[in-house]
Amino acid sequence: MATGLMDGLRNLGRQVRLHPTIAGAVVAIAAFIVLALLISGLPAAIACAVGAAAGVALGKLTDSGLGDGPPDTTRRSPGIRRDVGPRSAYEDAPWTRMIEAMPDPVIAVDRDHMVMHANHAARDIFVSMRIGAAISLASRSPELAEAIDHAIGYQESRIVRLHERMPVERRLDATVSPLPSDHGHLPAIVIVLHDVSERERLAQMRADFIAHASHELRTPMAALRGFIETLQGAAKHDAAARERFLGIMSSEAQRMSRILDDLLSLARVEMRAHIAPTGRVDVNEVLSEVVESLEPIAAAVETTIQVDTPREPCFVRGDRDEIVQVLVNILQNAIKYGRQGGAVTVRVSLTEAQERRLRIAIADNGPGIAEAHLPRLTERFYRVDDKSSREKGGTGLGLAIVKHILARHQGDLKIASKLGVGSTFTVELPFVNGE
Amino acid sequence: MEHTVKSYEAELAQLDNKLSHMGGLVEQLLGNAFAALERRDPRLASEAIASDRAIDLMQREIEELAISMIARRQPMAQDLRTIVSTLKVAGDLERIGDLAKNVAKRALAIAPETRPQSLILGLRHMTELATASLKNVLDAYMTRDDEKALKVWRSDTDLDALYNSVFRELLTYMMEDPRNIGLCTHLLFGAKNIERIGDHGKPLEDDRPKGDKTSVTLIENN
Ligand SMILES: Nc1ncnc2c1ncn2[C@@H]1O[C@H](COP(=O)(O)OP(=O)(O)OP(=O)(O)O)[C@@H](O)[C@H]1O
Ligand SMILES: [Mg+2]
Numbered sequence: 046m047a048t049g050l051m052d053g054l055r056n057l058g059r060q061v062r063l064h065p066t067i068a069g070a071v072v073a074i075a076a077f078i079v080l081a082l083l084i085s086g087l088p089a090a091i092a093c094a095v096g097a098a099a100g101v102a103l104g105k106l107t108d109s110g111l112g113d114g115p116p117d118t119t120r121r122s123p124g125i126r127r128d129v130g131p132r133s134a135y136e137d138a139p140w141t142r143m144i145e146a147m148p149d150p151v152i153a154v155d156r157d158h159m160v161m162h163a164n165h166a167a168r169d170i171f172v173s174m175r176i177g178a179a180i181s182l183a184s185r186s187p188e189l190a191e192a193i194d195h196a197i198g199y200q201e202s203r204i205v206r207l208h209e210r211m212p213v214e215r216r217l218d219a220t221v222s223p224l225p226s227d228h229g230h231l232p233a234i235v236i237v238l239h240d241v242s243e244r245e246r247l248a249q250m251r252a253d254f255i256a257h258a259s260h261e262l263r264t265p266m267a268a269l270r271g272f273i274e275t276l277q278g279a280a281k282h283d284a285a286a287r288e289r290f291l292g293i294m295s296s297e298a299q300r301m302s303r304i305l306d307d308l309l310s311l312a313r314v315e316m317r318a319h320i321a322p323t324g325r326v327d328v329n330e331v332l333s334e335v336v337e338s339l340e341p342i343a344a345a346v347e348t349t350i351q352v353d354t355p356r357e358p359c360f361v362r363g364d365r366d367e368i369v370q371v372l373v374n375i376l377q378n379a380i381k382y383g384r385q386g387g388a389v390t391v392r393v394s395l396t397e398a399q400e401r402r403l404r405i406a407i408a409d410n411g412p413g414i415a416e417a418h419l420p421r422l423t424e425r426f427y428r429v430d431d432k433s434s435r436e437k438g439g440t441g442l443g444l445a446i447v448k449h450i451l452a453r454h455q456g457d458l459k460i461a462s463k464l465g466v467g468s469t470f471t472v473e474l475p476f477v478n479g480e
Numbered sequence: 481m482e483h484t485v486k487s488y489e490a491e492l493a494q495l496d497n498k499l500s501h502m503g504g505l506v507e508q509l510l511g512n513a514f515a516a517l518e519r520r521d522p523r524l525a526s527e528a529i530a531s532d533r534a535i536d537l538m539q540r541e542i543e544e545l546a547i548s549m550i551a552r553r554q555p556m557a558q559d560l561r562t563i564v565s566t567l568k569v570a571g572d573l574e575r576i577g578d579l580a581k582n583v584a585k586r587a588l589a590i591a592p593e594t595r596p597q598s599l600i601l602g603l604r605h606m607t608e609l610a611t612a613s614l615k616n617v618l619d620a621y622m623t624r625d626d627e628k629a630l631k632v633w634r635s636d637t638d639l640d641a642l643y644n645s646v647f648r649e650l651l652t653y654m655m656e657d658p659r660n661i662g663l664c665t666h667l668l669f670g671a672k673n674i675e676r677i678g679d680h681g682k683p684l685e686d687d688r689p690k691g692d693k694t695s696v697t698l699i700e701n702n
Contacts, residue, residue, distance in 0.1 A: 158497070173619050173623070175623075179496075179497065179500065181497070181500040181501070181504065181622070182619070182622055182623065184504075185500055185501070185503050185504030185507060185618065186504055186508070187501065187504045187505050187508055187534075190501060190504065208511065210511065210608075210611050210612075210615070211611070211612055211615050211616075256597050257597070257598075260597065260598060416641070417641075417644060417645045417648060418645065419641070420605075420638055420641045420642045420645060421602065421605065421642070421645050421646075421649075423605075424601045424602065424604075424605050425601065426598060426601065427601070
């Protein structure tokens, strides 16, 4: 339905071109009808916005090409000044070059909250920011807008805390300072940003860690205590029971240390979430190492691992250790939760899309995962079947770690599964050229 | 009211600025509402609840400006569409603000609870998705990026699936241990509110072929 709606709006746009005199009225009426037909919800609004955007594009065509109707010089898209490209209009001004040279993220705005220039560090953080457009495209923080108004109105600077949640969670202290001069071509406000994510995260993580560790360790700890008491009392002289209990105790203790390891590993990944990886990793090479290291546990359950990769090296932008961790976690799951004597396949390929991505699909032919669980698997401590996966040594942290690593790498994870047939975990990472 | 005659251009830009400001307020409210729920922080919850007032005010301002623009300028074609869709988005944002406020109210109710934190992980995941799609919708709207808007539309199926799963999980907790019932009931209502936030960007028809029993989940970061 939605696509139909948009096509409709586009067609209306086409009519504008053919019959400029009546088209305006037609579109206006149609817009109302469309709105009236639609029940509530953003789709209508988006469709209108999209329709409007399409209209703008078509309008431009008309003006430049055919010249029928008055030239459309007005700007319709919000916050974007068409006359200013993605690059700064003040590119060659001394102040611009000064800002550019600063290591901290710096944004210069005018009295109307329009970004006049932003240096490299700032552009890296705010990917949706446009030079020449409103700063709200970068951050809609109400405090930031208020601080800018305050700085302009009272010539006073202020520090506000920004909490950006996307694409990675990040906290920044923004110092918003007015510039005394009132020249049109100098910025009215300079915003200097300081990334405090790490400091904040450390505090948060300490709290999280204590909460999770104490909660998750309570159960195995209670079990250990119970066995110790039994061994000290009732089973003191029962050699067979002692043997059995010690075995269970040992595996509970192992589980506890695995939980701690995984929690630490997750904490480390989270800590670096806002720092993009800079290394270059050959996935083929990493894969063969990972598969080799997992052969023994696969052999133990008579499972075969088959790898199918392009012959040439496949590079992605990333941190080698973390890519290893991703592949180990998913492959280990495929072996562990696949079936005894199963077949695990790993297929590496390149996507056809413009921005090429490397796709790694890891499939097993195990029992599969019920639909209800699929969207939850990457939550920390989430296990499909608590009992059986606990027996298999699971802590429920593996895929949570995978998710965090991929977020840092701008990667995606897709999980597809069919009960009784198997599961496929597909990772996509930004591809980089080999030289 | 206004003595200076503003240019039409400037009014359109003003409308957008107001909408963007309103969006920022809603994003903040949603973030604070969930943080209050997760940290059992009654002060933050009260703050979040109070901030809904500012959102309502902003919606009224947008409505007034938009209606006066339509009346005075009698805009045609794209401009009319833009103004009317701004009204729509503002209406949706107001609803989302209300839903987020309800989450904050649940946070107030469960503040004294000491049940394990793990019960809330599903809601955290839901909030992450809702936050992401709200941000994407607003970004797409503000930049008139139709491709991004479509992507948001599709990704909302995930929030539905997540809600169903969280619902079942919370029911299981309630059956396992009656002491969980009070808390889980509040969390269920909280989850319902978050799910409805996603409804304000209802997905396209499921485009998977019928009869294919493969279930899919997608975690995207780009
Ligand atoms: N290939 C698979 N087939 C079936 N179920 C799977 C598969 N991969 C994961 N799962 C399910 O998803 C759950 C979560 O996996 P995850 O890797 O996060 O944790 P885990 O394996 O239990 O613990 P850890 O990896 O920390 O040792 C598992 O407990 C298992 O139930
Ligand atoms: Mg695992």
